[in-house]
Amino acid sequence: MPHIFLVEDDNAIAKNLTLLLRSEGFTVTHAVTQKQALAALGEGKFDLGLIDVSLPDGNGFAVCTAIKAETDIPVIFLTASGDEASVVTGLNMGAEEYITKPFRPMELIARIKTALRKSGHTPSVFNIALLRVDTTSGTVQKNGQELFLSALEYRLLLVFLNNQKAIITRGKLLDELWDAAGAFVNDNTLTVYIKRLREKIEEDPANPQIILTVRGMGYKLGGQNAAE
Numbered sequence: 001m002p003h004i005f006l007v008e009d010d011n012a013i014a015k016n017l018t019l020l021l022r023s024e025g026f027t028v029t030h031a032v033t034q035k036q037a038l039a040a041l042g043e044g045k046f047d048l049g050l051i052d053v054s055l056p057d058g059n060g061f062a063v064c065t066a067i068k069a070e071t072d073i074p075v076i077f078l079t080a081s082g083d084e085a086s087v088v089t090g091l092n093m094g095a096e097e098y099i100t101k102p103f104r105p106m107e108l109i110a111r112i113k114t115a116l117r118k119s120g121h122t123p124s125v126f127n128i129a130l131l132r133v134d135t136t137s138g139t140v141q142k143n144g145q146e147l148f149l150s151a152l153e154y155r156l157l158l159v160f161l162n163n164q165k166a167i168i169t170r171g172k173l174l175d176e177l178w179d180a181a182g183a184f185v186n187d188n189t190l191t192v193y194i195k196r197l198r199e200k201i202e203e204d205p206a207n208p209q210i211i212l213t214v215r216g217m218g219y220k221l222g223g224q225n226a227a228e
Helices: 011-023 034-041 060-070 084-092 105-119 151-161 170-181 187-201
Strands: 003-007 027-031 048-052 075-079 097-100 125-128 131-134 139-142 145-147 211-214 218-221 225-227
Touching (some): 003 060, 011 027, 084 097, 097 105, 139 187, 151 218
Parallel strands (some): 075 097
Antiparallel strands (some): 131 139, 211 218
16 A cells, blocks of 8 residues: 655644545554654654655655655645745755645545556556455456445445554554544444455355454455466
8 A cells, every 4th residue: 555654733633634644544643743753763664755845843845855865755745834945945856846824635635546547657567366356447357347335335345455464453544444434433333344344255155265353353365366
C-alpha cells in the first residue's frame, strides 16, 4: 500500500486526513513540526508527501527541499495561503500540486492517486492464493471471477495486505474499521465481518488459508502472496 507522509500541525485536520487516507487504503505517517518531519524522513520510506506550508517551527518548503534531496517522491502542498508567490515557490521546488484549504476530500484523494500514478509510485496488484487484488481499480478476483465486497470487507482485506508479515490484533482491526466506517464497530461486528470476508475469498471458509487465526493474539495473512 502507498505510504503517505503527512506533515500538518493542525491536529483536527491531521486526524480527519488520516482517517480519510486510511479509508482509501493508504498507510499514513504524521509529523507535526518541521523538526519531527526531518527526523521521520530518515526513519521511513514514503511514496508521497502531503505537507502543510506553515509549521510552528519552520515551514513545509524546508521539508520539501529535504525530501527532494533524498528521493523522487511527489509532494503536494496543503496551505491556507493561496497567494501567487507561495504557489510559484512550491511549484518551482518540484511540488506536483499546491492545494489551498479548505479542500474537498475526494478531490484531494483523486489528486494524490494521480500524482502517485504519474510518479510510478502506484498501488500494487497482489496475488494471494486464488485471489488477485488490484488496489488501483479496487477490484478483487477469485479464480478469475470478480468478487463483490462491501466497503468494510474490502477495507478489512486491505489491512491484511498492508501488514503482510505482521500479526494483527483485534484491537488494531477495530481501529481500522472504525476509521473507515466513521462509526463505532464493536468486537462482535468484527467477528461477523471476518466470517463474511472468509466466506467470499477462501476456497474452504471452515479451513481458511488467507486470513489465519493466531490464537490468543489476532490474525495474519496467509497464502502464497506476491506483489506485482
